Amino acid sequence: MRNLFAFIYRFRAFLVFVLLEAFCIYLIVQYNTYQGAAFFNSANRYVGRVLEFQSGVTDYFNLATVNSTLASENALLRQEVMKYRQTSMADSTRKMDTTLVVLPDTTIVDSLRTGPQSFTLHAGRVINNSVRRTNNYLTLSIGTKDGVEPGMGVIASNGVVGRVKTVSDNYSTVTSLLHSQMLISAKIKKNNTMGTVKWLGGDYRTAILDYIPLHVKLAKGDTVVTSGFNTVFPEGVMVGTISSVAKEADKSFYTIKVKLAVDFAQLSFVYVVENMQKAERDTLEHNAGILPNE
Amino acid sequence: MNSTFGIRHIVQFILFVALQILLFDNLVLFSTGFCFIYIAFLLFLPININRLVLLLLGFIVGFTVDVFYDTMGIHAAASVLLAFLRPHILNLLTPRDGYEASDAANLHIMGWNWFLTYAFILIVVHHAAVFFLEIISFEWYTLVKILLSTLFTGVVVVILQLLFFSAKRAKR
Numbered sequence: 396m397r398n399l400f401a402f403i404y405r406f407r408a409f410l411v412f413v414l415l416e417a418f419c420i421y422l423i424v425q426y427n428t429y430q431g432a433a434f435f436n437s438a439n440r441y442v443g444r445v446l447e448f449q450s451g452v453t454d455y456f457n458l459a460t461v462n463s464t465l466a467s468e469n470a471l472l473r474q475e476v477m478k479y480r481q482t483s484m485a486d487s488t489r490k491m492d493t494t495l496v497v498l499p500d501t502t503i504v505d506s507l508r509t510g511p512q513s514f515t516l517h518a519g520r521v522i523n524n525s526v527r528r529t530n531n532y533l534t535l536s537i538g539t540k541d542g543v544e545p546g547m548g549v550i551a552s553n554g555v556v557g558r559v560k561t562v563s564d565n566y567s568t569v570t571s572l573l574h575s576q577m578l579i580s581a582k583i584k585k586n587n588t589m590g591t592v593k594w595l596g597g598d599y600r601t602a603i604l605d606y607i608p609l610h611v612k613l614a615k616g617d618t619v620v621t622s623g624f625n626t627v628f629p630e631g632v633m634v635g636t637i638s639s640v641a642k643e644a645d646k647s648f649y650t651i652k653v654k655l656a657v658d659f660a661q662l663s664f665v666y667v668v669e670n671m672q673k674a675e676r677d678t679l680e681h682n683a684g685i686l687p688n689e
Numbered sequence: 690m691n692s693t694f695g696i697r698h699i700v701q702f703i704l705f706v707a708l709q710i711l712l713f714d715n716l717v718l719f720s721t722g723f724c725f726i727y728i729a730f731l732l733f734l735p736i737n738i739n740r741l742v743l744l745l746l747g748f749i750v751g752f753t754v755d756v757f758y759d760t761m762g763i764h765a766a767a768s769v770l771l772a773f774l775r776p777h778i779l780n781l782l783t784p785r786d787g788y789e790a791s792d793a794a795n796l797h798i799m800g801w802n803w804f805l806t807y808a809f810i811l812i813v814v815h816h817a818a819v820f821f822l823e824i825i826s827f828e829w830y831t832l833v834k835i836l837l838s839t840l841f842t843g844v845v846v847v848i849l850q851l852l853f854f855s856a857k858r859a860k861r
Contacts, residue, residue, distance in 0.1 A: 408740040412773040415748050419769060422755075422762030423822065437759050446757070449711050525758075527717045529823040532759040568759055575824065597720065597830075 437523055437534040443566035446534055450522040454663060461663045468552040514629050516550075516666040517541050519567075526599040526659045531573040533557065535665065538565045548627040548668040554656030555579060555634050556665050558627060567667070573599055573659055580625055581634050584618040586611065592619065592634055592653060599659050601638065604651040611649075613640050619653050626673040698734065702750060705730040710757045713845075721830075722837035725764070727754050728815055729846050731771055732808055733795075733854075736788055740776055747772025760823070767818035771811050778810055796850040808846050812839050 403410065437446060454461075519541070523534035537543050539562050549556040549569050557571040570577055572594055579592040581604065588611045594602040604619055617637045623630025635653040643650055670676075709727040717723055730750055734743065751768030755761055779788075782803060796804040816835045824831060 408744065408773070408776075411741055411744050412769060415744060415769045416766055419748075419751075419762040419766035422765065426761030437757060439756065442756055445710070453715075523757075525714070527720045527723075528758075528760075529820075530760065534759075599720075 437532065438538070438561045438563040438566040438568040440563060440565065443522065443534065443536070443563070446523040447536055450520070457661060457663060460661050464552055465664070471552075513671045515542075515669040515671065517543060517669065518664060518666055519543075520664060521662045522566075524571075524659070524662055526571075526573055529575050529596055531571040531599075531659070532560070533569040533571055533662065533665075535567045535569060535667070536565065537667065538563050538567050540564055542669060543567045543667050544669075546627070547670075548629075549665050550628065550632050550668055551657050551662060551665045553633060555621060555628060555632050556657055556659075556662065559667060569665075571659065572602065572655070572657075579628070579634065580622045581619050582622040583607070583611070583613070583637075584620045584631075589622050589624070590619075590651075600655055602635065602653050602655055604637070604653050605648060607649045607651060609642065609647060609649060613637060613649065613651070615640065626670045626676050628668060629670075698730075701733065702730050702746075706750065706753050709754055714758075718837060718841055721834050722841040723816075723834070724838065724841045724845055725754075725816065725819065726842060726845055726849075727764075728768065728771060728812065728842070729849060731768065731775065732811060732846065733793075736779060736792055736794060743772045743775060744769060763819055763822045766822060767815045770818050771815045774814055775811060778807060782807055795854050796847065797854065804850070805843075805847075809839065809843050812842050812846070816842070 437443065517537055519535035519537035521533050522536045523532075525531045525533075533549075533556070535543075535549075543559060543562050545559050545562055547559045549559060555572060557569045557574070557577065560568045560570045562568075572579060572592070574594065575596060577593065580589065581592045582589045583604075588607055590604045590607045592602050592604050607613070615637055619634040619637065621628040621630060621632040621634060633656045635655040637651055638654040639652040641650045705727045709725065713724045713726050727750055731743070731747055734746070747768040748765055751765035754764045754768075758764065779794075784799075784803070792798060794804070794807065799807075813835065816838045820831045820834050820838075821827075
């Protein structure tokens with residue numbers, strides 16, 4: 396017994412080393428697998444405060460870009476509002492005499508117009524961001540208090556950004572699209588062909604679109620949008636445009652490069668997408684035995 | 690020495706981690722050269738520091754950076770590895786007549802040859818650990834990343850030594 400203790404004491408440094416490394420490996424594996432509560436990451440209250448302070452300083456340097464993005468987004472929204480106003484003015488069925496004309500069932504029409512899903516957006520400021528690592532994350536200054544939950548999608552005004560990983564009261568961590576294990580279900584807008592967008596590292600403006608079969612006709616400049624086949628993103632959110640298409644001899648799919656619509660290095664405001672019918676749809680699909688593929 | 694150890698190294702810890710998070714997080718050369726300056730804290734610790742303490746300090750500093758970088762465990766694992774190897778490297782590099790009591794891991798005291806060998810070996814090991822843990826597979830690109838990042842971090846470490854660790858102060 397004494398020999399054992401003597402042995403342990405002699406190799407104490409090595410044993411502590413092995414223990415610490417084992418703990419680190421455990422942390423790495425655990426953090427990469429589970430989505431949800433994690434205390435020690437940038438959504439932590441104190442860490443978030445430091446990052447907020449930092450972005451408070453650095454935000455001044457890209458105020459001009461932020462302003463122009465917000466202005467263009469405003470213009471777009473105004474246009475949309477105008478469109479609706481015009482349709483409502485042109486649509487005079489409601490003013491007709493109900494005894495002569497049967498009104499269309501507005502609930503059905505409305506649900507068709509807005510699509511089968513309804514989404515709420517929560518605006519959040521990006522307080523920490525990276526684009527050059529292998530696995531990039533963002534930290535937002537909104538958390539559970541603002542209705543953010545793990546698993547929600549995150550979009551910017553011009554396209555898809557990522558997915559919420561962990562949330563604390565006031566902050567949340569987002570797995571960026573620029574993450575080696577992030578996959579986004581997408582489709583080519585022109586012909587609705589479904590594929591998967593992923594990022595292979597390197598240039599943060601380019602991702603690839605996988606699983607597009609060879610019979611589909613493609614052209615440079617085609618728009619790639621989200622498919623809406625899962626509950627994370629609404630259908631039709633911009634992902635990017637095709638920048639190059641190549642056929643490789645030994646593959647049955649195209650190799651397509653996509654120029655991402657979002658400039659991740661310039662992100663300052665994003666929207667967290669809350670899907671009101673996520674629970675319902677997920678339970679239904681789960682009960683039907685459909686496994687979520689992404 | 691004991692009395693000054695605490696404060697000086699705590700200040701260094703905070704300074705280097707703050708530098709890492711606030712400044713060097715944004716400084717990346719050609720999207721390949723990263724600078725993990727926080728390991729300078731481990732490199733500049735006294736030569737005769739207790740191995741267990743060194744391991745724990747390595748874990749703490751790595752873990753702190755991990756929390757800010759959202760890379761749970763990767764930097765901690767690499768720093769613990771560095772902390773484990775440091776005494777061995779120091780043994781390998783022992784001058785002919787052993788270390789003196791006044792010796793420190795300092796460029797001015799130990800000379801360019803000693804310091805560069807010491808720093809670059811440990812930095813290479815640390816960076817290799819970080820980048821391979823990040824992808825858990827082998828790519829040639831990673832080697833380029835390790836090389837460029839090691840150079841970057843190494844140069845910054847040397848600059849720090851020249852600027853803030855003057856020969857006069859080290860002899861005190």
